[in-house]
Amino acid sequence: MDVARIGRESGPAKRTDDIGQRRPVPPTTVRRLSTYYRVLGTVQADGQPNVSSETLASLTGFTAAQVRRDLAYFGSFGKRGVGYAVAALRQRLAAILGIDRGWRIGLVGVGNLGRALVAYPGFNNQGFDVVAAFDSDASVIGSRVNGQFVRPVAALENAVRDEQIDMVIVTVPAAAAQQVVDQAVAAGVRAILNFAPTQLRVPSRVQLSNVDLAVEVEYLSYSLAG
Amino acid sequence: MDVARIGRESGPAKRTDDIGQRRPVPPTTVRRLSTYYRVLGTVQADGQPNVSSETLASLTGFTAAQVRRDLAYFGSFGKRGVGYAVAALRQRLAAILGIDRGWRIGLVGVGNLGRALVAYPGFNNQGFDVVAAFDSDASVIGSRVNGQFVRPVAALENAVRDEQIDMVIVTVPAAAAQQVVDQAVAAGVRAILNFAPTQLRVPSRVQLSNVDLAVEVEYLSYSLAG
DNA sequence: CGATGTGAACGCTTTCACAGCA
DNA sequence: TGCTGTGAAAGCGTTCACATCG
Numbered sequence: 001m002d003v004a005r006i007g008r009e010s011g012p013a014k015r016t017d018d019i020g021q022r023r024p025v026p027p028t029t030v031r032r033l034s035t036y037y038r039v040l041g042t043v044q045a046d047g048q049p050n051v052s053s054e055t056l057a058s059l060t061g062f063t064a065a066q067v068r069r070d071l072a073y074f075g076s077f078g079k080r081g082v083g084y085a086v087a088a089l090r091q092r093l094a095a096i097l098g099i100d101r102g103w104r105i106g107l108v109g110v111g112n113l114g115r116a117l118v119a120y121p122g123f124n125n126q127g128f129d130v131v132a133a134f135d136s137d138a139s140v141i142g143s144r145v146n147g148q149f150v151r152p153v154a155a156l157e158n159a160v161r162d163e164q165i166d167m168v169i170v171t172v173p174a175a176a177a178q179q180v181v182d183q184a185v186a187a188g189v190r191a192i193l194n195f196a197p198t199q200l201r202v203p204s205r206v207q208l209s210n211v212d213l214a215v216e217v218e219y220l221s222y223s224l225a226g
Numbered sequence: 227m228d229v230a231r232i233g234r235e236s237g238p239a240k241r242t243d244d245i246g247q248r249r250p251v252p253p254t255t256v257r258r259l260s261t262y263y264r265v266l267g268t269v270q271a272d273g274q275p276n277v278s279s280e281t282l283a284s285l286t287g288f289t290a291a292q293v294r295r296d297l298a299y300f301g302s303f304g305k306r307g308v309g310y311a312v313a314a315l316r317q318r319l320a321a322i323l324g325i326d327r328g329w330r331i332g333l334v335g336v337g338n339l340g341r342a343l344v345a346y347p348g349f350n351n352q353g354f355d356v357v358a359a360f361d362s363d364a365s366v367i368g369s370r371v372n373g374q375f376v377r378p379v380a381a382l383e384n385a386v387r388d389e390q391i392d393m394v395i396v397t398v399p400a401a402a403a404q405q406v407v408d409q410a411v412a413a414g415v416r417a418i419l420n421f422a423p424t425q426l427r428v429p430s431r432v433q434l435s436n437v438d439l440a441v442e443v444e445y446l447s448y449s450l451a452g
Numbered sequence: 453c454g455a456t457g458t459g460a461a462c463g464c465t466t467t468c469a470c471a472g473c474a
Numbered sequence: 475t476g477c478t479g480t481g482a483a484a485g486c487g488t489t490c491a492c493a494t495c496g
Contacts, residue, residue, distance in 0.1 A: 098451025
């Protein structure tokens with residue numbers, strides 16, 4: 001299936017767009033947009049000017065009807081008999097997803113997972129700028145990640161406030177996660193992406209997403225065991 | 227929300243259990259079982275003999291009705307007026323998820339992400355034994371991961387066949403993923419967990435799950451941009 | 453003609469609300 | 475009495491099927 005999702009985010013998923021009443025966009029649709037954006041990159045690299053919903057379906061593993069429905073939530077970008085203009089659609093998706101804004105990201109926890117995320121295709125130089133990194137391990141502090149010196153976690157709160165950090169990615173051990181989040185929230189962060197396998201509490205004005213890397217392996221295990 | 231899921235797995239999610247007709251278990255339920263299993267560990271460490279659905283709800287972020295419905299798919303483990311016996315329920319969940327079987331895992335791609343996964347709580351010594359690791363980078367081959375020497379990717383096919391590897395975790399660059407998967411499939415692997423941001427093709431007898439780490443950040447970005 | 457955009461039907465999940473049992 | 479287990483209802487998301495239009 002897809003990625004493993006866990007827990008509960010805060011805040012609604014509603015959204016209205018430019019003109020007129022727009023139906024509420026399902027969270028599942030938003031997650032698929034991310035994939036459309038990625039595969040459009042490869043289609044664009046191939047030099048194709050247009051794609052059909054059928055092609056996008058086979059490239060993503062979704063259905064053609066899903067593709068058309070998903071895109072139609074945001075307007076009518078397609079030409080009947082032709083398909084979607086690749087470059088224009090990709091640009092539009094970037095705007096919808098907000099990944100054309102250069103969000104300022106703080107990374108807390110610079111272990112293997114933190115470093116892997118920064119290097120993951122689609123993270124850096126893709127609308128997300130990791131502008132600060134923090135860790136509690138003295139042997140890591142002072143080293144560099146994405147060109148940034150790693151600072152002690154104690155510096156997080158002031159950094160979020162002073163350096164306009166929009167989003168914090170938490171890749172610390174579960175036991176340390178709530179404390180990290182409390183500091184980030186106190187300093188006014190707007191969104192948190194949590195990889196620690198623990199349930200975090202944040203005020204409703206802060207967007208929270210959880211990723212539990214164990215969920216998908218266990219899902220596969222269940223499938224095999226069945 | 228939860229983990230980012232992408233693409234499409236192969237194979238059905240059906241499952242019947244011991245005696246009698248059992249309703250089909252929703253995939254969403256299976257993914258939540260994973261979380262129940264985890265939080266039951268902390269409840270057990272606290273020495274609580276029983277938990278209510280209400281408590282499990284607040285520990286996971288799901289609703290009490292969801293908890294009861296999810297568990298009821300597999301039988302009646304609860305005592306009315308009391309709740310669920312923590313240790314027994316946890317053990318039962320391990321059996322249902324199949325994480326009490328010591329699946330033999332092969333890790334292909336020993337970069338930061340691969341190393342992070344092996345170290346992630348709930349991976350190793352939790353029903354998953356990483357018994358072999360592979361990489362194409364000569365500077366990594368011969369180093370150790372989880373006590374195993376890293377071997378060249380060319381050794382994958384024979385290893386899967388000769389060492390009864392059940393599942394392969396793919397953390398190689400997107401461009402190399404399909405080739406790795408083809409080898410694993412040819413050698414008879416039963417399940418694949420893919421972290422490369424690309425759509426893989428496998429025969430329907432092979433279980434495939436995809437995790438795209440970019441999906442959840444982009445979902446948060448969308449929420450902020452809204 | 454060909455592929456989009458979309459009502460309407462369908463099926464899957466969640467939620468409600470309470471009967472039933474320890 | 476308290477909390478589970480579960481019919482029934484409600485809510486979402488997907489799929490179908492086709493009118494529509496470039």
